[in-house]
Amino acid sequence: MNITVIFNPTAGGGRDRRLRHFIRTLEQGGARVRLYHTRAPGDAIRYLKGLEDQGNCVVAAGGDGTVNEVLNGLRPGVALALFPIGTANVLAKELGLPRRPEAAAKVVLSGRSLPVTPATLNGRRFMVMCGVGYDAWVVDQVDLILKRRIGKLAYALSMIRQLARYGKVSYRVSVDGRPLDCFSAVITNGRYYGGSFVLSRQANIARAKLQVLLFQRSGVWFLLGCLVALMMGRLERRDGVASVSAEKVTVEVSRYLAGSAVRPVGEAAWPRPGPEPIQADGDPAGWLPAEIVLENQAVPVRVPQ
Structure with missing residues (x-):
């Protein structure tokens, strides 16, 4: 399983230690992980749109704003996953997602895919x-x-x-x-x-x-x-x-x-x-x-x- 992880280092004050545990669990489960640290607002969208192959799944490691950016850069057919480390994490609460790194990684590896229909606001997608x-x-x-x-x-x-x-x-x-x-x-x-x-x-x-x-x-x-x-x-x-x-x-x-x-x-x-x-x-x-x-x-x- 090829996984792209988009990490927002400012979300929730930064969670680098939890991120390492999360990625280690993914790799121990057999996944090939590509990690990207965002640098500014909109950076996740630009990065994802520049990838020819986003993998089987893109993980938004951050809050709802990070999820929104990943959603707007996501290619059709690629799954969206969350590692909730932001301030509110409304979508993670909505979906019943765990916050612990190991448990969150196992959802990415062995969970199921739920079809969720986004909406667009003046052409920009949003999920929540x-x-x-x-x-x-x-x-x-x-x-x-x-x-x-x-x-x-x-x-x-x-x-x-x-x-x-x-x-x-x-x-x-x-x-x-x-x-x-x-x-x-x-x-x-x-x-x-x-x-x-x-x-x-x-x-x-x-x-x-x-x-x-x-x-x-x-x-x-x-x-x-x-x-x-x-x-x-x-x-x-x-x-x-x-x-x-x-x-x-x-x-x-x-x-x-x-x-x-x-x-x-x-x-x-x-x-x-x-x-x-x-x-x-x-x-x-x-x-x-x-x-x-x-x-x-x-x-x-x-x-x-």
């Missing part, structure tokens, strides 16, 4: 989720240096800083052609958010469908209530949160709010703020407007037997 509004602001404004030092707490600090912005922008989300309005939205392929929090009980990573969660009320207290509901696994039960299935989603800004004045987008008298960010798999992924579409072909992902 994307978000606009509050969710995207938090990711866009997180301190990356602090993230390397304190992990998930850096996201918590960013969440606190972005609370006051919630409700200042509203979005028009088209779900399979049906227009809906909201103040934030998360489009997800799976159940989990931020590692272990249940975002949607209706989502299923093995199903070729996206689940769209729309936050349709403004106000900081409403948002705080949603965060509490998320921690309790009851977000979809909260009034003001809509959850609908979709295959194609488009998102654009519909209105900006400043004080008590609401102005439609495009009205010349209103000085528009900066571009609205969007996040995918926990990393910044560009700006609105956005088109999110399920792909036609699933990717084989290595999971436990």
